[in-house]
Amino acid sequence: MNILAELKERFRRALAESAGDPTDLLELVRRAQDAKFGDYQANMAMPLGKRSGRPPRNVAVEMVRRLDLDDLCREPEIAGPGFINLRLKDEWLAGQLSAAVNDPRLGVAETAAPRTFVIDYSAPNVAKPMHVGHIRSTVIGDAICRVLRFLGHRVVSDNHIGDWGTQFGMILFGYKHFLDAAAYKSNPVEELARLYRKVRAMMDERPELNDAVLAETAKLHAGDAENRRLWEEFLPHCEDEIERVYRRLDVKFDHTLGESFYEDRLAALVERLRRQDIATESDGALCIFIEGQKTPMIVRKSDGAFLYGTTDLATLEYRMAQWRPDAILYVVDHRQSLHFKQLFAAAKMLGYDDVELQHVSFGAVLGGDGRPFKTRSGDTVGLEGLLDEAVRRALEIVSANDDAKPDGPELDPQQRRQIAETVGIAALKYADLAQNRTSDYVFSYDKMLAMTGNTATYMQYAYARARSIFARGNVDVEPLRNSGAAIRLDSPAERALGLELLRFSEALDLTAADYRPNQLTSYLFELANRYSTFFEQCHVLRAETDELRRSRLLLCDLTARTIRKGLELLGISVAEKM
Numbered sequence: 245m246n247i248l249a250e251l252k253e254r255f256r257r258a259l260a261e262s263a264g265d266p267t268d269l270l271e272l273v274r275r276a277q278d279a280k281f282g283d284y285q286a287n288m289a290m291p292l293g294k295r296s297g298r299p300p301r302n303v304a305v306e307m308v309r310r311l312d313l314d315d316l317c318r319e320p321e322i323a324g325p326g327f328i329n330l331r332l333k334d335e336w337l338a339g340q341l342s343a344a345v346n347d348p349r350l351g352v353a354e355t356a357a358p359r360t361f362v363i364d365y366s367a368p369n370v371a372k373p374m375h376v377g378h379i380r381s382t383v384i385g386d387a388i389c390r391v392l393r394f395l396g397h398r399v400v401s402d403n404h405i406g407d408w409g410t411q412f413g414m415i416l417f418g419y420k421h422f423l424d425a426a427a428y429k430s431n432p433v434e435e436l437a438r439l440y441r442k443v444r445a446m447m448d449e450r451p452e453l454n455d456a457v458l459a460e461t462a463k464l465h466a467g468d469a470e471n472r473r474l475w476e477e478f479l480p481h482c483e484d485e486i487e488r489v490y491r492r493l494d495v496k497f498d499h500t501l502g503e504s505f506y507e508d509r510l511a512a513l514v515e516r517l518r519r520q521d522i523a524t525e526s527d528g529a530l531c532i533f534i535e536g537q538k539t540p541m542i543v544r545k546s547d548g549a550f551l552y553g554t555t556d557l558a559t560l561e562y563r564m565a566q567w568r569p570d571a572i573l574y575v576v577d578h579r580q581s582l583h584f585k586q587l588f589a590a591a592k593m594l595g596y597d598d599v600e601l602q603h604v605s606f607g608a609v610l611g612g613d614g615r616p617f618k619t620r621s622g623d624t625v626g627l628e629g630l631l632d633e634a635v636r637r638a639l640e641i642v643s644a645n646d647d648a649k650p651d652g653p654e655l656d657p658q659q660r661r662q663i664a665e666t667v668g669i670a671a672l673k674y675a676d677l678a679q680n681r682t683s684d685y686v687f688s689y690d691k692m693l694a695m696t697g698n699t700a701t702y703m704q705y706a707y708a709r710a711r712s713i714f715a716r717g718n719v720d721v722e723p724l725r726n727s728g729a730a731i732r733l734d735s736p737a738e739r740a741l742g743l744e745l746l747r748f749s750e751a752l753d754l755t756a757a758d759y760r761p762n763q764l765t766s767y768l769f770e771l772a773n774r775y776s777t778f779f780e781q782c783h784v785l786r787a788e789t790d791e792l793r794r795s796r797l798l799l800c801d802l803t804a805r806t807i808r809k810g811l812e813l814l815g816i817s818v819a820e821k822m
């Protein structure tokens with residue numbers, strides 16, 4: 245049950261008689277800023293009054309008379325110039341909570357209007373090692389997929405890897421001149437990465453090498469037999485390399501259709517664009533001129549080469565034909581925003597005008613100095629090294645916490661390592677997801693692994709603590725859930741927790757509305773905070789009565805399951821014991 249959506253629906257009905265589209269007015273139904281004034285608040289009497297020239301208070305009074313909220317809310321209160329304050333009935337909240345306890349979806353209904361999404365994310369240029377810059381697209385894209393799927397949408401994830409670009413010219417060149425055959429035989433991935441780094445460094449020092457490297461790429465694209473054979477030999481190794489990272493990050497794709505997949509469609513596409521006068525020749529290049537934009541989108545250079553955008557247009561056509569999506573999301577760095585503006589405009593010109601095309605953009609990962617994150621020697625930071633370091637630090641934290649337990653440590657070294665892997669990777673992912681994606685953020689191990697504040701570590705400990713109550717009290721949770729025991733919300737802390745638990749659905753809808761996982765992290769943080777207040781103020785195992793004890797245990801159980809589910813939808817796992 246999405247409470248906010250339900251309230252809006254009630255207001256929509258009450259507004260139906262007044263003329264006009266109520267959408268804007270319904271945006272004024274919101275969560276109350278201050279619990280003193282109730283749970284939700286509707287502020288539409290002011291603009292309505294202005295429109296009709298009547299005092300807003302009178303408008304509010306009439307609005308309340310027309311509203312049918314009796315099952316949900318107490319009598320609405322009108323405050324100040326015409327704010328309508330709503331307070332949900334405790335019995336109604338308790339009933340919804342009981343339903344959530346017995347629902348594997350924890351009270352979150354599937355959408356009534358499922359859509360098909362194609363989600364394009366991660367998409368590294370393979371043949372070079374993954375670096376810190378690849379975290380964002382990978383984890384944000386994965387979280388969006390998970391949330392949309394859970395809400396009942398059809399999601400097709402497609403990893404549009406760069407497997408056809410200049411980096412292959414670089415390793416082809418390296419292979420031909422500097423190969424260490426024995427190293428290649430025993431560990432091809434590592435040797436290819438070494439060749440990439442070596443050629444790259446050489447190109448920085450001797451720019452005249454550029455042409456030789458470009459020539460290798462050009463030969464590959466022109467179908468040269470040797471380069472093609474080598475490319476086919478390299479590619480599986482490149483895929484192994486990224487697959488290893490994905491396994492550790494727990495990220496999977498439905499499809500991995502890289503740039504090379506579209507190679508043989510480009511010529512025909514460009515020809516069609518020309519015939520339809522969508523692309524025109526300019527200085528020997530073939531360009532799509534877009535209204536209101538200074539720079540055209542080039543689809544074929546004067547030397548006959550196709551570009552990144554050409555491939556993206558072919559990819560879009562393929563996706564439309566293959567999956568008939570209602571929306572395609574591109575989870576890509578904000579620096580590519582011009583590219584996507586052009587791509588989307590070109591798609592419109594090709595007649596794709598009722599698909600939602602979205603560049604889900606994000607900012608950069610910065611180092612402590614506020615500049616793009618680099619190692620001390622100035623290299624970009626390898627993604628695997630980052631994961632290892634986070635896990636190493638997590639192990640210190642997990643061990644210290646375990647050592648400090650009042651009854652002595654309870655984890656063996658193997659368990660500690662496993663938990664550290666879960667905690668370390670989670671910290672890294674969560675720190676990224678918790679940012680408003682459009683801003684840059686500063687990478688800091690200390691912050692991401694902090695035990696307090698909006699971190700995965702804090703959430704994971706909150707989860708483990710909620711679970712541990714059941715072990716400590718020797719409570720079998722299944723029969724309790726099925727017992728039909730009532731939920732009581734007598735104290736403010738219980739009620740606040742209960743209300744927050746029921747906002748899970750609202751938080752997921754907010755996340756999906758604008759493809760912002762930080763809506764979900766904020767929600768989970770708020771939930772964990774309310775849980776900790778509840779836990780400080782209300783005895784659970786030593787509750788005054790059995791009835792109260794059962795009710796509070798159910799609140800603990802629902803909190804733990806909501807945190808676990810929420811984290812799962814962010815691609816983050818929990819440990820039962822920490």
Ligand code: ARG
Nearest residue numbers: 364367368369404406556576
């Ligand atoms: N491989 C590209 C890069 O590393 C990102 C691809 C994003 N997806 C797309 N359809 N253009 O910059």
